[in-house]
Amino acid sequence: MRIYLLIGNFQLEASFAVSIAKLSDLYFVVSIVYKRIEALVTSIGWVNSRKVSDFSTRFRASFRSLVNQYVKNGVVLDVGCGTAEELFLFCDKSRMSVGLDINKIHLQIAKNTMKNSDKDVNLIIGDAEHLPIKEASIDVIVCSEVIEHLLNPAKAIKCMCASLSTSGTILVLTPNPKEIFVKIGRKLPKKLRILIAYFLGFSVESYTKQALHGKEEHIYMLRDPMEIRKLFENERLKTRHFSFVGLRYPLVQAFNRFPCLLKIWYRLDNFLSRSYSLQLLSRRHLVAVFTRV
Secondary structure (H helix, E strand, C coil), X not given: CCCEEEECCEEEEHHHHHHHHHHHHHHHHHHHHHHHHHHHHHHCCCCCCCCCXXXXXXXXXXXXXXXXXXXXXXXXXXXXXXCCHXXXXXXXXXXXXXEEECCHHHHHHHHHHHHCCCCCCEEEECECXXXXXXXXXXXXXXEECCHHHCCCHHHHHHXXXXXXXXXXXXXXXXXXXXXXXXXXXXXXXXXXXXXXXXXXXXXXXXXXXXXXXXXXXXXXXCCCHHHHHHHHXXXXXXXXXXXXXXCCHHHHHXXXXXXXXXXXXXXXXXXXXXXXXXXXXXXXXXXXXXXXX
């Protein structure tokens, strides 16, 4: 007879829970030894023991800076805007801001946010693969973390390109399907992924919603970032920017627990930046800009 333990909304078999408890005990011993080593190397100035959570958000800051460069008093469309958090950041710079999402609940949250602020955007419900937008009517299209959710991303890209004006720009942010954690996450058994996540500091309940390889609803129909680039270029757009940024969250968690690793990572990160292939394996997100001219 199997005994189940309830942790949050997730059930674990008793034997599996025992394995987690043993790992926890081992981690406790290792962390005590590590803290003493860390105190020593910090006292002699070898490394600055600071948090590095900015690694996990750097990709978003990089994308937002690009958006601000291209939004200049034109018509802006945020495809898959969600609760319109990104759209609210740059709507003041545009002549008209339009947010499109397939989720009615997200759009309602965005509308409620507008009521309590001075932001003014047009929110419409729609599908990225069937954009209810006139052709050549949009100056800037923002597509942030949407492509990986689509069953037919090629069709969505075609629709976006058709909606773009003759001098328009499309900015894309999407998880990198070639990243090493994505590849590992697809092959590891789910229980092993949960054990790794527990050791790195995830709660079991939240981890079941966002696994090591990303959110469960990620489909990744396009398994290579170069496929995304080719689809836009096939629509006669030019690539103005194409780079990989950000650090996978489990590594951020590891750095937060073991700050001494940070100096080693900085050196490794500089090395990884020199090679496209190494960036492809190590970076969390793809940031790309495509233009008509």
